[in-house]
Structure formats: C-alpha cells, structure tokens
Amino acid sequence: MRLALFQPAIPQNVGACIRLGACFGVELHIVEPAGFRFDDRAMKRAALDYGPLGHMTRHAGWDEFQRDRGPGRLILFTTRGATPLGDFVFRPDDVLLFGSEPAGAPDFVHAAADARVVIPIRPGARSLNLAVSAGIALWEGLRQTRS
Numbered sequence: 001m002r003l004a005l006f007q008p009a010i011p012q013n014v015g016a017c018i019r020l021g022a023c024f025g026v027e028l029h030i031v032e033p034a035g036f037r038f039d040d041r042a043m044k045r046a047a048l049d050y051g052p053l054g055h056m057t058r059h060a061g062w063d064e065f066q067r068d069r070g071p072g073r074l075i076l077f078t079t080r081g082a083t084p085l086g087d088f089v090f091r092p093d094d095v096l097l098f099g100s101e102p103a104g105a106p107d108f109v110h111a112a113a114d115a116r117v118v119i120p121i122r123p124g125a126r127s128l129n130l131a132v133s134a135g136i137a138l139w140e141g142l143r144q145t146r147s
Contacts (some may be wrong), residue, residue, distance in 0.1 A: 002027040003134055004008050004069065006062075006109060007100040009035030015016060016131035018056060024138060028056045029095070029113050031065045035102075066112065069095055073114035077106055077137055079127055081118025090141040098137075101130050 003026055008014050014030065021028040038058070059065035072093030097113065099105030110116065119128060119136055128136070 001068070001090070001138065001145065002029060002072070002095045003138060004029040004031060004065070004097040005130070005134075006031045006096050006097060006105055007033060007035070007103075008130070009101045010130070011036045013101065017134050020131065020135055020138060021055065024142060026138065026142075029065060029069060030056065030058045030107040031062055032058060033059055033099075062109070074112060076110060076113035076116045077119065077133055078105055078110070078116050079118060080104070080110070081116045083115060083117050085117055085119045085137065087141060088115065090144045092145045094141060095139060096133055096134070096137050098130055 003017060003021055005014065005017060005028070009029065014033055014034070014036075017028055020026075022041065057068070058070060070093075072095050073091060074097055075088075075090075075094050076097045076099070078099060097105070097109070117137070121128060127133075
C-alpha cells in the first residue's frame with residue numbers, strides 16, 4: 001500500500017504524511033508542483049526527524065507519477081467519491097491518492113482512478129484535513145489487508 005498526494009499546497013500536511021508513511025512503513029509519492037518549497041521550515045517542523053525513515057518520491061508531474069508509481073490500483077479519495085470508505089475493499093498494492101487541499105483533484109485525475117472513495121462525515125461539515133484523511137484511509141487499508 002502506498003500514499004500519494006496530488007499537488008499538495010500545505011507543507012504541514014506533507015510533513016504529517018511523511019510521519020504517517022514512516023510510522024506505518026509505506027511509500028509516500030508527491031505529484032508536483034507543490035504549493036511550497038520542500039525546504040519550507042513548516043514542513044520540516046511537521047516531519048521532525050521522521051523524514052529519513054520514510055520513503056518519499058517526488059514526481060515532476062502527473063504523467064511521470066503515472067509512469068513510475070508501480071503496480072496496483074489507483075484509489076482516489078474525494079468528497080465527490082462514489083463508494084463510502086466502510087464499503088470499499090482494499091488490496092495490498094493499492095495507491096491511495098489525495099487531491100490538493102484547496103482544489104481537490106481535477107477531472108483527469110478522477111478519470112484515471114480505478115476507484116473513488118469518500119470518507120463519510122456528518123452533513124454540513126465541509127471536509128477533513130488532508131493528513132487526517134490520509135491517516136484514516138491508510139489505517140483502514142492496512143487493517144483490511146493486514147499489511
């Protein structure tokens with residue numbers, strides 16, 4: 001199982017996902033351009049000393065990510081999702097993809113996804129934080145696959 005962030009805009013979220021990947025032993029893929037520099041102090045502070053423990057790959061763009069991400073289904077987490085998280089069946093080689101914080105994922109990313117999943121939240125709530133969503137999704141995927 002792998003995590004992927006499409007054009008992330010908030011360095012603290014990437015830092016938290018670096019920690020998440022390091023703690024659970026999963027790869028993290030970043031699809032650039034990002035909305036910040038990777039030497040940003042906020043990201044370094046959020047990642048603390050977990051950066052060297054995690055495996056992070058930066059991709060110059062969508063086409064490079066698609067070419068180099070490896071095998072497995074592309075599972076897009078989106079508020080426009082079709083399948084609630086509790087109903088989705090994960091596989092060990094799935095790539096869990098999260099869209100940009102301010103804009104989500106564009107239509108071409110939706111079209112490329114093998115599945116679209118939504119984390120249900122209460123009516124009237126706008127959305128969860130990206131890193132929180134990634135943690136929820138990753139934990140459920142790992143729980144189901146016992147990875």
